[in-house]
Amino acid sequence: MDKPEKFIIDGIRLDGRKPDELRPMKIEVGVLNRADGSCYLEFGKNKVLAAVYGPREVHPRHNQKPTTAVVRFRYNMASFSVEERKRPGPDRRSIEVSKVSREAVEPMIFTEYFPKSAIDIFVEVLQADAGTRTAGINAASIALADASIPMRGLVSSCAVGKVDGELVLDLMKDEDNYGEADMPVAMTPDGEITLLQMDGNLTREELKKALEMATEGCKQIYKLQREALIGRYKKELEEHKEDVELVETITESEETSIESTTTVNIDESGGLDDE
Ligand code: ADP
Numbered sequence: 279m280d281k282p283e284k285f286i287i288d289g290i291r292l293d294g295r296k297p298d299e300l301r302p303m304k305i306e307v308g309v310l311n312r313a314d315g316s317c318y319l320e321f322g323k324n325k326v327l328a329a330v331y332g333p334r335e336v337h338p339r340h341n342q343k344p345t346t347a348v349v350r351f352r353y354n355m356a357s358f359s360v361e362e363r364k365r366p367g368p369d370r371r372s373i374e375v376s377k378v379s380r381e382a383v384e385p386m387i388f389t390e391y392f393p394k395s396a397i398d399i400f401v402e403v404l405q406a407d408a409g410t411r412t413a414g415i416n417a418a419s420i421a422l423a424d425a426s427i428p429m430r431g432l433v434s435s436c437a438v439g440k441v442d443g444e445l446v447l448d449l450m451k452d453e454d455n456y457g458e459a460d461m462p463v464a465m466t467p468d469g470e471i472t473l474l475q476m477d478g479n480l481t482r483e484e485l486k487k488a489l490e491m492a493t494e495g496c497k498q499i500y501k502l503q504r505e506a507l508i509g510r511y512k513k514e515l516e517e518h519k520e521d522v523e524l525v526e527t528i529t530e531s532e533e534t535s536i537e538s539t540t541t542v543n544i545d546e547s548g549g550l551d552d553e
Pocket residue numbers: 360361362364371406407408409410411412451454460
């Protein structure tokens with residue numbers, strides 16, 4: 279598409295969104311049987327798949343760290359994900375995106391729990407429409423939780439850009455191609471920034487406002503990520519309802535028998551005193 283004359287007409291963007299509106303997001307958790315955790319995510323027209331393996335042995339062995347897990351992140355764009363066929367394999371861009379994506383999620387992982395092991399994260403972009411690194415980080419974060427990797431929280435990510443001199447949340451392809459700035463951000467639920475990049479120019483004031491918009495966007499994404507994860511485990515519980523009920527009955531009867539045989543008193547000094 280050629281550069282449009284205007285990107286915002288009467289306060290509405292070319293794809294019908296308001297300046298501070300995210301593209302619709304669809305999340306499916308646990309879509310791959312062989313991965314320890316996985317997530318398929320659509321963010322507007324972006325389609326990405328994240329798979330997490332580990333904690334597992336590190337190969338080659340010399341890459342292992344004695345006191346923490348190594349986190350590896352591979353972002354890859356499928357040849358068919360863009361309009362003109364992309365040459366398969368890593369390139370400068372995918373190496374950079376892999377690095378910044380790893381740095382965006384790693385601070386949230388309790389790597390110290392798994393010394394000498396590896397946590398591998400793969401993101402495959404199946405369809406790209408600007409913002410694939412943010413989509414990949416959102417999906418990876420969910421896949422890590424799905425793999426039961428202990429984490430401080432989820433990481434959420436979106437970009438803020440500038441078109442027609444106005445700040446807009448979550449750029450789509452044409453806005454990204456012809457816009458004046460593009461600033462991908464990733465954040466923890468506490469608002470700590472784990473990724474901040476920028477193409478183009480923003481004034482100091484614009485940067486401040488852009489960060490506020492990104493924070494609001496990340497909050498909305500966090501809610502969707504959380505709902506998707508809860509939904510996944512609710513479904514699992516429903517499917518195994520009978521097993522869950524059985525476990526509940528067993529644990530209940532065990533608790534009763536433990537209560538009836540042991541009485542634990544707290545003595546005056548605060549210590550435990552078994553009778
Ligand atoms: P992001 O996807 O995180 O926004 P970029 O800003 O580098 O990363 O890329 C913006 C968009 O440009 C991508 O989402 C994709 O649609 C397109 N793009 C990136 N690399 C290529 C490529 N090699 N061939 C065609 N289009 C590409």
